[in-house]
Amino acid sequence: MKRQLNARHVYSFMGFWTSLASATMFTTYAVYQVxxxxxxxLQLLMVGAVLELTVLIFEGITGVIAxxxxRKWSVIIGMFILGVGFVVEGSVQALESSVPLLSAFAWLLVSQVFFGIGxxxxxxxxxxxIVDEVGEQEAGRVFLTAKRxxxxxxxxxxxxSVGLSTIQSNLPxxxxxxxxxxxxLFLIRYMRETKFVRPEKSEGTPFAHLKNMKGAWLSGAGMIRRHPVLLMLLLVTVFSGAASEGYDRLWQAHLITDIGFPEGITASVAVWVGLIALLSTLVSLPVVWLAEKKLDINSRPLILFSLIVLTALRIGAILLMAFAPGFGWAxxxxxxHDTVMTLNGPIYNTWLNQHIESKSRATVISMMSQSDALGQSAGGPLVGWIGNRLSVRASIVASAVLLTPVLGLFARQIRDRAAEKQRE
Structure with a gap:
């Protein structure tokens, strides 16, 4: 491997490797946790609530630091903290034995704090x-390529994940x-930061660093306040986060405990979950490839229309999961759902970055993540309470209901754009 890799290659490798790690970890997470x-x-949603509360607290701070x-060193620090957090999460039973003051569930919550900060x-x-390194016009295409x-x-x-889980469920x-x-370690060596322009630093006061961070945060908040599209996206992210927490945490539990797997086929839960994830990825691959080749990723009206269609399909998928009469429908x-979410990410990121100035980019994106965390930390316990009082199926229905306001927000954006064109 050459010493110098360009930003596209590093970003794509980072996407490949984090997806490798995430799939290793989360494909069979229900086998471990459930x-x-x-x-x-309720405990599953409590795990999510601790994670999202941590994100809510730290997101604004770390975005400003970037x-x-x-930006480079912010990413690198995050990778190391994430690594420690996931090792702790996979070692909660061993930690409970060696440090009996905390239960395995308490250690699980501690690991979520590491996860959230990282x-x-x-x-x-x-x-x-990556947007600074390649430019806004090329960013959308880079997002789609990296996703593929x-x-x-x-x-x-x-x-x-399946192989390790069949040996021991915590190994993934x-x-x-x-x-x-x-x-x-890879990013320390190969990630280069050539286009980032640091803001002027305050000199002569013991609180210069805090003043720099405060200025960056206020700049990002002011940008959101001045742009109605960013305010709308902030609300979209809140509702989307509230909806995703319930579905993401409970669909596997619903499949395992309520729906079940086909009779007559002998396979472990880990194998079944792995096969579902495999099919989902294989279906998503041609869809992302087609979008990469055919979609005009820089057309703002087309991006908005795509987000509306994807949101409607996502709601339909969640409801279908809730009311699935059998394994085939589930x-x-x-x-x-997984295909929609795979395509939604790069399209959303492209639209968001088209409305952000470079100097506050990380701060504004972090504020969006903060609003997602707010939605998840507020919506998650509510959805978990519904699951405990009624059923997991009812929790998943509640997730779909929480997502429906997003369609209204997107529709309002279309009306606002039409009215703006008429005025022009």
Whole structure:
């Protein structure tokens, strides 16, 4: 491998490797959390609530650090913290035995704090870095290419996850944590930051660093306040986050405990979950490839229309999962939902970055992640309470209901654009 890799290659490899680690960890997470640790629906949502509360607290701080000091080093620090957090999450039973003051569930919550802090260092910083390096016009295409390559990482991670889970259900988390640590070392050597312009620093006061960070935060907040589209996206992210927490945490539990797997086929839960993830990735690959080749990613009206269609399909997929009468319908719901979310990410990131100035890019993106965390931390416990009082199926329906206001917000944006054209 050459010493100098361009930003596109580094970003694509980072997407591939993080997808490899995430698939290794999350493909069979329900086997670990639901079967091995025996978490209830409310406990599953509590895990998510701690994670999102951590993100909510730290997101604004770390986004400002990336804009004031370095996007590159913010990403690298995040990778190391994530690695430690996932190793802890996979070691909660061993930690409970060695440190009996905390239960396995308490250690699980501690790991979510690491996860949340590490995530906040990377979110916003990685996107801000690559947009500055390649330019806004090329960013959309880079996002789609990186997403397509990341799906190959997902394919590999699925196999690793199933294989490790059949040996011991916690091993996927430990392996994924080590992968993040390796990625941090890779980025130290190959990630270059050539286009980032640091803001002028305050001199002569003991609180100069805090003043720099405060100025960056106020600049990002002012940008959102001045742009109605960014305010709208902030609300969209809140509702989307509230909806995603319930579905993401509970669909596997719903499949395992309520729907079940086909009779007559002998396979472990880990194998079934791995096969579903494999099918989902294989379906997503041609869809992303087609979007990469045919979609005009820089057309703002087309991007908005695409987001509306994808949101409607996402709501339909969640409802289909909730009311699936059998495994076949549940599988169709998962495939549709995962394909929609795979395509939604790069399109949303492209539209968002078209409305952000470079100097506050990481801060604004972090604020968006903060609003997502607010939605998840507020919506998650509500959805979990519904699951405990009624059923997991009812929780998933609640997730779809929480997502419906997003369609109204997008529709309002279309009306505002039409009115603006008439005035012109």
């Amino acid at each position: 079967i091995t640790l025996g978490l209830s629906p 804009d004031v000091y370095s 995530y906040t260092f990377t979110s916003g910083a990685d996107i801000a870095w 390559l990341s799906l190959f990482g997902t394919l590999a991670g699925i196999g690793i 988390y430990v392996a994924a944590g080590l992968m993040y640590l390796v990625l941090g 599988l169709a719901a998962v495939l549709l």
